[in-house]
Amino acid sequence: MRILIIGFGTVGRALATLLEESRAQLRAQHGLDPTIVGVVDSRGGVVSGNELAASELLVAKKSARGLAGMPGGIAGPLDAVRLIRESVADCVVQVVPSELSAPGAAIDQLKAAFTSRKHAVTATKAPLGVAMSELLGVAARSGVQLRYSATVGAGTPFLDLAASVSRSDRIERVEAILNGTTNFILSSMDEGRSYSEALAEATHLGYAETDPSNDVDGVDTAVKLVILANHAMRARKTFADARVQGIRGVTADQVTAAKGAGKVIRLIGRIDDAGLRVGPEEVEKGGVLDLPGATNAAVFTTATCGTVTLRGSGAGGANTASAIVRDLVEIWRTK
């Protein structure tokens, strides 16, 4: 399977490393031989008809000229849509940033992949938050697949578990913590810090981005709920359907009051008959949603099997790359 990677940051580079490291296993277990035939970042890229060695891509990325300095490299910024259309790749892996307010470029990249008969795996949430049903439709009509395991919980398989459960059962309700940054901030407030002290700590340790709005305003959690509901609960939601409140207004006094009542405050995403909601809530101290640090968890309440709970790390380059490889294997197995 020939792969074109759009974006070569934390996740893209971890994917190149993982593909190299897991090569023998993928071949032995699945008969899958993924080869990278192109990589694009914001400064340029390199595309080829043949395999590009991961080790050489990683070295070039660190060099002054970047990917453009490789044989056949092109200085950019490049027209990713055109490169996708013209590439010999069988599958496009999209690992670029994209904002909900401007998802157009990322949507166009996915559509270009489908209409040129290429599968796509994305870790980029915004296109799905805005146009998931449409994108799945274009992929299906083009006879290719769109997979997106990494968008919810990175390597922890929330989407796979939910889809598996709902194959024979019905998920009636979901309660989840799907954003590690806000969970870290709220856990840190449990230890007596104010919101701004906890946010500063999260930024210092690399959990929060320079502009943490998407996380602290609940947007990231809401988009993940949209993806989960559409993937496993037969919904056709977009971000506009979610009611969203973030954690900026959570005070040290509220955290102390919750503690007195044997509770902690966490940013909870809910899917139930009332729709999709995100907001800070008091949950039982020591309960299943009282998670440490940047962990994610989801509790699925099902019609037949009771509650099914999954927890695990929800971010990280290698972790996210692992979900992408899982998707590549699924495409290979089912294409």
Ligand SMILES: NC(=O)c1ccc[n+]([C@@H]2O[C@H](COP(=O)([O-])OP(=O)(O)OC[C@H]3O[C@@H](n4cnc5c(N)ncnc54)[C@H](OP(=O)(O)O)[C@@H]3O)[C@@H](O)[C@H]2O)c1
């Ligand atoms: N990191 C995680 O734990 C995680 C988990 C789940 C999902 N995700 C999602 O995965 C995506 C990638 O995350 P990341 O952590 O790898 O981000 P990152 O480290 O910021 O890397 C982003 C990459 O995209 C490239 N890029 C930016 N604009 C581009 C453009 N217009 N055309 C081509 N390439 C462009 C950047 O180029 P330069 O290298 O030149 O800057 C960089 O290589 C994001 O959507 C993120 O939300 C990340």
